[in-house]
Amino acid sequence: NIKAKLVDKEGLDRILTRIAHEILEKNKGSKNLVLIGMRTRGEFLAKRLQKKIKEIEGVELPFGVLDVTLYRDDFRTRLKQPQVSVSDITFDINEKDVILVDDVLYTGRTVRSALNALMDFGRPATIQLCILVDRGHRELPIRADFVGKNIPTSLNEEIKLKVEEYDGEDAIYLVEA
Ligand code: 5GP
Ligand code: MG
Known part of the structure; x- marks a missing residue:
């Protein structure tokens, strides 16, 4: 059910390099920044941004993780609700500029829960x-302030993002659901 390979390993690396520069440009450096990745793949993407920013600025940003679980809060609704918990943030986020990192943005419900x-x-x-x-379809x-790639999908299409650390490969695929 793979329709197309949209981004390869080199492409993904270039996207992350560009985003690292955009983050530093927008924030005039790395002084007040912290990185928080959304489990699972957002965590690995945030780690890579941490590494790139260290290469560029020589500074290792604080790094934390938010955990997302989907649950059905009401048997009448088909939609699963994202529930986010603060799972691994061992530093103070008060007065910090928080860069929240996730792999795919769709309805926006996961991000809303993460903000809460x-x-x-x-x-x-x-x-x-x-x-x-x-991938569009916001509800x-x-x-997003920083976007790797806009990939407008139809409702029967999904994105398969693979990261080396977790999936053994770096790539973005368009798949038929
Ligand atoms: P939303 O809450 O915006 O509807 O969906 C975003 C969350 O669901 C993200 O955490 C993302 O990992 C996951 N997600 C939604 N659509 C896709 C998709 O097409 N591909 C992948 N890999 N994840 C998706
Ligand atoms: Mg996710």
Whole structure:
């Protein structure tokens, strides 16, 4: 059910290099930044951004993880609700500029839950959203500050993002659901 390979290993690396520069440009350096990845693949993408920013600026940004679980809060609804918990953030996010990293942005519900979880946890100066693939179909007024690639999908298409650390390969595929 793979329709196309949209991005290969080199392409993914170039995207992350570009985003690392965009983050540093927008924030005038790395001084106040922290990185938070959304489990599972957002975590690995955030780690790679941490490495790239270290190569560029010589600074290792604090790195944390938010855990997302999908659950059905009501048997009448078909939609699964994303529930996000603060799972591994061992530093203070108060007054920080938080870069929240996820792999794919779709309806926006996961990000909304992530924002709630972060706000309960502390009071950041800003929260900026970094997404590798925006596939459209938003149901909430949420957009990303940093986007790897806009891939408008039809409703029967999905994105398969693979990362070496977890999937043994770096690639973005368009698949038929
Ligand atoms: P949303 O909450 O915006 O509807 O969906 C975003 C979350 O679901 C992200 O955490 C993302 O990992 C996952 N997701 C939604 N659509 C896709 C997709 O087409 N491919 C992948 N790999 N993940 C998706
Ligand atoms: Mg996810």
